[in-house]
Amino acid sequence: MKARVTVTLKNGVLDPQGKAIEGALKSLGIDGVGSVRQGKVFDIEFTAGDKAAAESALKDACEKLLANTVIENYRVEIGA
Amino acid sequence: MKAAVVTFPGSNREGDVATALRQAGATVTHVWHADMELPAGTDLVVLPGGFSYGDYLRCGAIAGRAHIMDATRAHAARGGYVLGICNGFQIACEAGLLPGVLARNANLKFVCKRQHLTVERADTVFTRAYAKGQVIDVCIAHGEGNYIVDPETLARLEGEGLVAFRYADADGRVTVEADPNGSLNGIAGIYSPGFNVLGLMPHPENLIDSLTGGTDGRGIFESLVSGKKAA
Numbered sequence: 001m002k003a004r005v006t007v008t009l010k011n012g013v014l015d016p017q018g019k020a021i022e023g024a025l026k027s028l029g030i031d032g033v034g035s036v037r038q039g040k041v042f043d044i045e046f047t048a049g050d051k052a053a054a055e056s057a058l059k060d061a062c063e064k065l066l067a068n069t070v071i072e073n074y075r076v077e078i079g080a
Numbered sequence: 081m082k083a084a085v086v087t088f089p090g091s092n093r094e095g096d097v098a099t100a101l102r103q104a105g106a107t108v109t110h111v112w113h114a115d116m117e118l119p120a121g122t123d124l125v126v127l128p129g130g131f132s133y134g135d136y137l138r139c140g141a142i143a144g145r146a147h148i149m150d151a152t153r154a155h156a157a158r159g160g161y162v163l164g165i166c167n168g169f170q171i172a173c174e175a176g177l178l179p180g181v182l183a184r185n186a187n188l189k190f191v192c193k194r195q196h197l198t199v200e201r202a203d204t205v206f207t208r209a210y211a212k213g214q215v216i217d218v219c220i221a222h223g224e225g226n227y228i229v230d231p232e233t234l235a236r237l238e239g240e241g242l243v244a245f246r247y248a249d250a251d252g253r254v255t256v257e258a259d260p261n262g263s264l265n266g267i268a269g270i271y272s273p274g275f276n277v278l279g280l281m282p283h284p285e286n287l288i289d290s291l292t293g294g295t296d297g298r299g300i301f302e303s304l305v306s307g308k309k310a311a
Contacts, residue, residue: 013228014262016188065145068138068174070181071228 001046002079003058007067008039042066051078081106081305083124086152088113088143088171093129093285097165100285101126104301113146124161124304125152127168129221129283139182139224140167144174153177161205161304162277166222169269169279178270178279179237180229182222186262190223194293195260195282197245197268198252204271206278207244209299209306215252216296218282220260220268225281227263227270234264244269244278 009015015037022036044061046054058076067074083106087094098108101124109119113132118125132143143149149171156162156177164172170182185191194217202212210216229237237243246266249258254266261281269280284297 014183014186014226016184016186020188065137065141068141068181070179070230071183 001049001051001054003044003046003054004077004079005042005044005058005062005066006039006075006077007042007062007072008075009037010071010073013071040066054078081123082119082121083108083126083304084111084118084122085109085126085128086111086113086148087128088130088132088146090132090134090143091128091130091167093165093167093283094126096283097126097128097285100288100297100301101305103288104298104305106301106305111148113143113148115148116151118148118151118155122155122160124163125155127152127162127164127171129166129168132167132171135224138174140170140172140174143167143171144176149175156272156277159274159276162272163206163300163304164277164279165285166225166281166283169281170224172277172279177277178272179233180227180270182224182281183226183228184224185222185226185260190221191225191260192221193219193260195220195268196248196250196252196258197282198248198254199299200243200245201241204244204275204278204303206271206275206300206303209303213252215248215250216299217250217287217294218284218297219286219293220282222261222281225261225263227261227267227281229264237267237270238265240273242271242273242275243267244271245280245282 062074245268287297
């Protein structure tokens with residue numbers, strides 16, 4: 001079973017990397033870009049197929065390691 | 081003063097900080113990150129600078145979950161001293177020993193230069209060899225030193241006098257221009273509420289010999305050694 005965790009900066013936390021990417025996109029002439037925020041994606045494969053167990057394990061993983069909840073939010077998606 | 085200097089994969093300042101501690105008169109033992117326990121009688125745990133785990137995930141994130149950090153948290157909870165320098169400060173924050181986060185420098189640049197700091201208080205075990213308000217000249221070398229914390233915690237840090245050092249100019253003025261990385265209120269280092277844990281981004285261990293640029297960093301190590309609690 002595959003899962004995806006997305007970690008993003010909370011609103012209001014300065015994202016200098018996102019700003020730099022935003023500037024680069026604008027300088028490439030890519031139209032309509034208002035702002036860019038950079039985040040992280042983790043693709044995680046589970047050996048067992050228990051969706052509820054995976055969801056609780058991923059929440060634990062995010063709280064303990066994958067996200068720093070002082071400045072980051074996380075989202076968990078579980079696929080097939 | 082018995083100091084245990086922890087080496088993580090990617091630490092690179094453990095030798096320099098050990099030299100600074102020994103110069104001040106401390107006994108130094110090197111400890112490996114996978115060790116479960118600190119040496120018996122450890123007074124001070126030092127988390128040195130470097131690039132633990134290649135700064136993967138977030139600076140200090142993986143090292144902050146190392147086995148030795150459980151022992152370090154227990155040591156701090158007993159009132160034992162912990163000093164985190166640069167990557168060690170990042171590790172201390174990730175390990176929950178200190179609040180906040182060291183985020184990417186606001187200007188996105190790795191800053192490596194001499195930097196003045198103000199010593200905010202001189203009544204702690206880490207700073208008693210300095211004078212309150214003293215301006216010291218040390219080194220900084222980091223890409224993620226931008227201290228960020230939520231407004232409530234920032235107010236508590238300021239209210240309880242837990243800011244240890246601030247970035248300043250040579251005259252001790254804490255200004256936006258003197259802040260090399262965008263840190264809130266120019267914060268370069270903070271204490272735990274019990275003043276037994278200190279984390280700072282600058283490298284005092286670089287400035288312990290006039291042969292290599294100055295001795296303003298010695299005060300921290302001398303403070304620790306002469307400030308040892310009676311056994």
